[in-house]
Amino acid sequence: MKLVRSSQTQRNTGRPVHFALQDCDPCPVRPRCTKAASGKYGCALAILPREQQQVLWQRRQEQQTEGWKKSYDIRAGIEGTISQSVRLLAQDERGSLSWGAQLLQVAMALLGSGR
Structure with a gap:
């Protein structure tokens, strides 16, 4: 899998990771993913620090x-x-x-x- 680009978000809420479109195309759940407006990139994820992710999971359960x-x-x-x-x-x-x-x-x- 090839990482296309990565940069800090404006609010420092997470580390965005963008995957190449060719890596996402064969994925069976691809239709459920959001798409980049340009169609140039595949899936994008924001990876949070562990503590922030745990708080997020707790709030979602609440x-x-x-x-x-x-x-x-x-x-x-x-x-x-x-x-x-x-x-x-x-x-x-x-x-x-x-x-x-x-x-x-x-x-x-x-x-x-x-x-």
């Missing part, structure tokens, strides 16, 4: 619990309400949010984060 799902439903409802409120405020002719809408969006986000 997301399967009923308690987490109920908590997230509340958050999703609040975020939807905020989003709808901001969209309903006046937008200029370019479709950009007005200064007041932007201010409301920031204020609601801060209130929702408990700060």
Whole structure:
């Protein structure tokens, strides 16, 4: 298998690894993979440090619990309400949010984060 390229991500969340397209083509699960927009490369993976990967696995397991799902439903409802409120405020002719809408969006986000 040939490694095509590798570089640090912008947020240092992992080490990206990109494989050559010819290495991925014969894979039986290839249709389930995402594809590079250019079609030039094969599969891409972000390899996290072990500690970060373990935390990620733990959080994904927590997301399967009923308690987490109920908590997230509340958050999703609040975020939807905020989003709808901001969209309903006046937008200029370019479709950009007005200064007041932007201010409301920031204020609601801060209130929702408990700060």
